[in-house]
Amino acid sequence: MDEYNLAPGELIIMQTSNVRLGVGSGSEALDEIVLTNMNLILVATVSEGLFKTRRYLKRCPLDSILCSADVPQAIAARVNSTPVLRVAFSEETVTVSFTEGGKRLADRWAESVRRAAAGNIDAIDTSELPSGTAAEIADFVDGAVGVVGAVGDSIGSALGASLKAQKPHAEKMAAKVTAKCPGCHAPVAGRKGQGVVCSYCDTKFVL
Structure with a gap:
């Protein structure tokens, strides 16, 4: 789509509005965030005068996300009760806060x-996902379950029991593959399903 300047083979997976770049008083309003198979795109409209605005796109390549134990570093957290997404890229860490959801x-x-x-x-x-009041109720229930789980762990420890908390499944990287560039037919290596750019002719495609 032209509105996001997508590369050939780049597809939109999901998008969300009601978000801000950063957290708290120092955060900046975003129109939306967009996830594609190649990038995390931050979209913002900036005022450039009394009646003039400009739309800006910041493209954060997924292949530049840092990994720990072969797991891409993207986490959800709460900062001062605000739910946030934090993604560690090689050049910077992007923090997006959600005002709804x-x-x-x-x-x-x-x-x-x-x-x-x-x-x-x-x-x-x-x-x-649930929205509005339903989302708030679901969020409250999740928080209550976490509190009950913590209390259960404390009681279990006191009684000598072993109550094991379940950890979220770590998303492992897809298998490494090598394919021929559709532009110049040079070999390009990467992960299956990953968006790549040929180092010889700059053609963008998905492995």
Whole structure:
């Protein structure tokens, strides 16, 4: 789509409005964030005079996300009760706060970014999440479950029991593959499903 300047073979996976870049008083309003199979795109409209505005796109390549134990570093967290998405890129760490949708939306985005970066596009859940009051209730229930779990762990430790907390499944990177560039036929290596740029002719395509 021209409005996002997508590269050949680049596809939109999900997008969300009601977001801000950063957290708290120092944050900046964004029109939306967009996840593709190649980039995390931040979209903002900036005023440039009394009646003039300009739309800006910041493209953050998924192949520049840092990995720990082969897992892309994209996490959901709370900062001063605000749900945020944090993605560690090689040049910077991007923090996006969600003004609607609650922690569940932040969790969904973190999981989706990890899977897109790993090339596991088909595993991304794009179903609609609860909104408004329903989202707040779901978020409250999740928080209550976390508190109960923590209390249960304390009681279990006191009684000598072993109550093991379940950890979220780490999204492993897709298999490494080598393909021929459709532009110049040079060999290009990467992860299956990953968006790449040929170093010989700058052609962008998906492995």
